[in-house]
Amino acid sequence: MKLAYYPGCSLKGTSFEYEVSLLKILEAMNIEIKEIPDWNCCGASAAHSINHNLSVALPARNLAIAEKDGYESVLAPCAACSNRLKNAAYELKNDDILKKKITDSLEMPYDSEMSINNMLEFLIGTVGKDKIKSMVKKPLSGLKVASYYGCLLVRPPKVMQFDDPENPVTMDELVALTGAEPVDYSFKTECCGAINSLSKPDVVMALTGNVLYDIKKHGADLVVVACPLCHSNLDVRQREIERKYDEKLGLPVLFITELLGLSFGIDPKDLAIDGHMVAADRVLKKIEGLANQR
Amino acid sequence: MKTVINEQNRRNFAAQVESMLHDKLAKCYQCGKCSAGCPVNFEMDYTPNQIIKMTELGMEDKVLNSKTIWLCVSCNTCSTRCPKGFEVTGIMDVLREIAEKKGVTSKVEKEVQMFHEVFLDNVKSNGRIFELELVGKYKLKTRHLFRDMFLAPKMLEKGKLKMHGEKIADLNQIAKIFKDFE
Amino acid sequence: MANTKTDEKLQKIAKDLLESGEVSLVIGYAKGSNLQRMRPVFITKAEDAGKLSFSPHAVQDLAVFLKKPEVKKFGKIGIVVKGCDEKAVNALIQEYQISRDNIKIIGMECNGVIRQNIADKGETNVSESAVYDKCLICEEHIPVLYDFLIESEEPKLVLSGNVKPYSGIEKLESMSAEEKNAFWAKEFDKCIKCYACRQACPLCYCSRCIVEKNMPQWIDTNSEETGNAQWNLIRAYHLSGRCIGCGECERACPVNIPLMLINEKMAKDVYNLFGYKSGLDINAKPVFGVFSESDFNDFIK
């Protein structure tokens, strides 16, 4: 199967750890993906916020290129990108007038039934549980892990068509595969406020704080995410939140790919775990400790 | 302040919103579940259900100048849970877009609006986002020069801030898309 | 002192009523054995109308006779009433004991009647200290209902406020249960169960009083503590909301039990609870024949 890879801007910038770890585990599993040539930004929330047509047209270019190159499915690890790509595909399928305008503008056809996958769909669906399980060399048993999904993976459900929007479990299943214990908590899909991360930092800190403190209350050692925007808020702003609410969190935030990599026995350095703002040292030590016990 | 409902203006505005939204305002029965679940309700001047009602009543000025439409984080919680399947998140997009097109500058939440504008400019000129440039331009525009600056050194240290942005090859096509759809 | 003008008017009215056959009996007052006493008189012939008289010594409530079978058989009756007594007539009409059509009310404007014991000492003028307590609180110097009204030629009663009518009520109310009990135990201890209070009351008209019922025995008939208390309680209860305050029971009591302290207390409480005063309106429904959904409920858990 020909798998297209749409990294999106974040994975080339602030969330480079995500791409590094992703490529690392794919390499370990011997799975090949190809970056869509000359891909462009999906427009993210800015486009849909103030220009609906643009929010369809920008992702459409990427989809059309992928289709032209004969890919059957696209992996967009960034939850925002997968959300926008899926949304564009949905609009193109349901709004013939808009589709005509866009294909005319792009001077490319687009009729694809190509599947668009977020990171979790890719791991569970394309890679498969068996494959992942077989890769686990260093089970993380004893580690309590909270999976944070946020909004973009699950909502709107009619477009995302992914898991239960109110109680998703896919990431928890992946966590379980690593041998770690998934932690259940109340705010799995509450919004962290990513869209206004830069423009309304106070609001964002309140929302992200709610999520982090709930996770903390339920006794997790760390948080895994599959979205660079979530990661930015939970990781980069964590220190600030601790200061604002005057309560320590100390929750390392890992990408799901990093957690899988750790269980595969890959060196944390190779997974760029040291690229996070909240140091994961304690957790890494705990993992080592657990491994030594066995 | 009282609102005099002008039937023609009301119809025009409601019709414009409905056609962009592909949904009917009358569907909303004002149960308030959207407002109940909205994570940013606490900062809003009008609750989401009020925005819907006011749109139906043609209160264009109030709606387009509201904080609410810019504070909405598009998390889709409202639409997902709406018992009537109404596009609550969608109406926020539509109202922002109308505000943008009509040149209504949000007096209270201009940072959000500016961020979106700067973001799209960045896409327009690079095809992709160059984060450092985006942040810099945004800060210049909003004059919030020092906000979040304390994050920068550590982010640089961690390698999160790239000093050079990527540009795509076919920038012409991007320019065309913007020309066709802006 | 009887006023000749008033008496003449009164006699004329009675004479006319009897002559025309509008009534066959006039119940009124006549001069008594001495100047300070008046007695009831029953006039059946027009020529006897001259016996009728009225004065501040007309203390009796003649309405009491309306319940007597001997009187009832006359059919149409004329009656001379003071404002207080007239309320008894109204209450009797409300309770279907007499029909308005069968009674001619000769209402006397009254400025108060002089206490018997003071009158006996020779007092003939109404004054704050000479009249009964009921006169001091009287709001019906002119009867509320009458067919004929005879205005008073006497000087009006002047109230300084120095004499407090029924002051015993407030005193009792402020006592503890034990003190109240002691007070009434002493009073009721005097009771000889002569039932004069009942006989004197215009509204105690039952042909068989509850005290005479023995299946069950509602009241211990022997005159001892509990039976006395029971009798006095039931008498007061049966007159609550009905008593019009003429005071005849107390006047009739041979052992001077202050019955008006009970009657007036109950009248006050009924008015406070239900806004009802007895005998003011023949068309009103008696207070214990009706209810309101919003009646006082605070004492009920």
Add this chain to the structure above:
Amino acid sequence: MSRIGVFVCWCGSNIAGTVDVEKVREEAAKIPGVVSALDYKYMCSDPGQNSLRNIIKEKNLTGIVLAACSPHMHENTFRKAAAKEGLNPYFVEIANIREQVSWVHEDKERATAKAVDLMKMMVEKVKRDRPIEDVRVPLNKKALVIGGGIAGIQAALDIANGGVEVILVEKEPSIGGRMIQLDETFPTLDCSSCIMTPKMVEANQHPNIKLYTYSEVEDISGYIGNFKVKIKKKARSVVEKDCTGCGECWNACPMHKNVKSEFNVNLSERTAIYVPFPQAVPLVPVLDRSVCLHFKKGGKCQKCYDACGPKCINFDLQDEIIEETVGAIVASTGYDLMDTSMYGEYGYGKYKDVISGLQFERLLSASGPTEGVIKRPSDGKTPQTIVFVQCVGSRDPEKGVPYCSKVCCMYTAKHAKLFAHKVHGSQSYVFYIDIRSTSKGYEEFVRGTMEQDGAIYLRGRVSKIYEDEGKLIVKGADTLSGNQVEIAADMVVLATGVIPKKGSDKLAQMLGISYDKYGFFTESHPKLRPAESSTAGIFLAGMAQGPRDIPESVVSGSAAASKILGLFSKNEYEVEGTIANVNEATCVACFYCQRVCAYNAISKKEIKDRSGKLIKVVANVNPGLCTGCGACVNACFSKSIDVKGFMDDQIYAEIKALAV
């Protein structure tokens, strides 16, 4: 001398576990008059009942006390068992030593002592029981229905179809009530007259229904099974049997202006001789003497008489009193709309285009004054924007009534819908406080009015309506968005609240049924006896009971009918014998008993001697109406009235049994 049997039930361990039943039995045996005392595991079982019956026979018992479970459980069981042995069933008393002793107390000694007390009380009570016979009242199997709206018609038809004769009395010249005034009905949009007219015709032609229109009930006396009814048939001035309904008379009437049509709620005029509407049943005109020139101008005008072919107009007809005897009555007098002119802020009566919901109904109706074209009363123009205001008078304790009128939400939604259907491009605004649309299909109907028909609903009351440049300016609020709004309307329709029909309180007094402070008839029990009035034999239906819609009115009419058919299925009406009883010798006729009786069961009885001379008047209890509540007993000063089964001496004996 009493021969009492005491039976102490163990109820397994339910009683015996906490109460020393043997001790109770022993104590019972000591009481004078108790000739048999027994304890048994389960008195309610067949063997238990059999032993009870055997002992009644053996010992020739005159009374029974069961120390057992609550009388609410098995009193009837034991009464029946006693009756089988020829003992008067009311000679059975229950001491409740389970629910009120063994199940609520733990100390066995003290519980036993209490059980003994309760047993003793009942022994003393049963000693004083007198035989009680249940009361049987003969039934005249004919029914009277007052009010010929949909509820009354339904009741009449159901009773008549059950084979019982019905007299249907209607005040107006035609039956049909309010429903025939309506255009289409929610939520199905059936045409009201299409579904109503056949019922009216059926009622008119039914062999078991005697119809009196333009008639009123003048007087009612008697009680269940035997009501004497006087009906005043008002002078119609037209001989019904001869009239063909041809219409020549009203066409000839010169009085065709200035008399407002009641049926069209003042939106059109009628003549002095008229039928209220074309489908009237019976189709016989009425001559309104208060406006007829013949009566006002000394008999000169007789144009109608001249025009009449069969010469059935008779100016000399007089009111007629008809007397009937019926066994049961349905009161279904319906409703009026509130007078909303007290809302000065809405200008009803001041502005011609501020109209009531019923008026809008007539504007919608094809048989209405505008033949179904919506036109403004002021200038006949078709309005483009209509503002509907809900809860006008309803839910307004200050100016109106505190209750909800129930039908307004739905009829307003219907009005807005029909307006949208009839006037394309029009717009309606509805001000509401809550939408109450709880029946089948109602919510969907209201949503449809909003979503398909574009009516805009604003949550809030209207504060003021005033005229400005030919428009009605409606000042209201939308509380959901928190905005004060102003709408310029062409017409305003007030969803006026409903109140009981004028005079229904008078009728209730005549019938001796209770009514609430608004005048709605009160049910005997709001939940369990909703079709019955407080007086036996009188049933309720329709809006006279309170706000309700058409299907509910039909249901209530049928319910009243089925109650009557059930009642009439027997030849006699049976009442428990535990009723009040007057001691005529000591009664002094103060009639406090009558004042406190909730059932109108007490009347005045004249006692005469042989020569017919009145000796005295006393209170008399109507056994068909008395329920044995005992309020009269408390009201009686001379203790001349008592309730069988709960006599004063029995209560005293119970108290005495507890003496310490």
Add this chain to the structure above:
Amino acid sequence: MEDKDVKKEEHKAPKHGGDNSSDPRIIAFVCNWCTYSGADLAGTSRMKYSDNVRVIKLPCTGRIDPLFIVEAFKKGAKGVLVSGCHPGDCHYTSGNYHSRRKYATFRDLLGYLGVDLDRVEFSWVSASEGNKWVSIINEFTDKIKSLPGKSTDIFTKK
């Protein structure tokens, strides 16, 4: 010695309802439809309450004559409770309303004549208020127990 005690015990009235304040006799006049059913419900729910109370059942509070209260005191009751349907719930429409007027007045009269009103209680207990019945009885019993053992009123034989 022992025998004597036993015999004495037999002759004594059952050990309850005596004249002392620790075990007072309480008589409750209740209506058949609401309060009696409420008391039954307390039983079927196996709630526990003070056993000092003796219930006398009447059809309706409309039938509960205030004079019964006095008779109960005369016969040694230390407390009297009158209970029926809540206003508006009367099985006979208005019996409780009529009686409420009388009770209010009669209660005033009793108090005025020196009866300690703590000994007279009125309540509305519906058929569904088993728990209310229990708390009314328990609280009333406790209250009576806290009063002086000898009631001082003039209706009780000394």
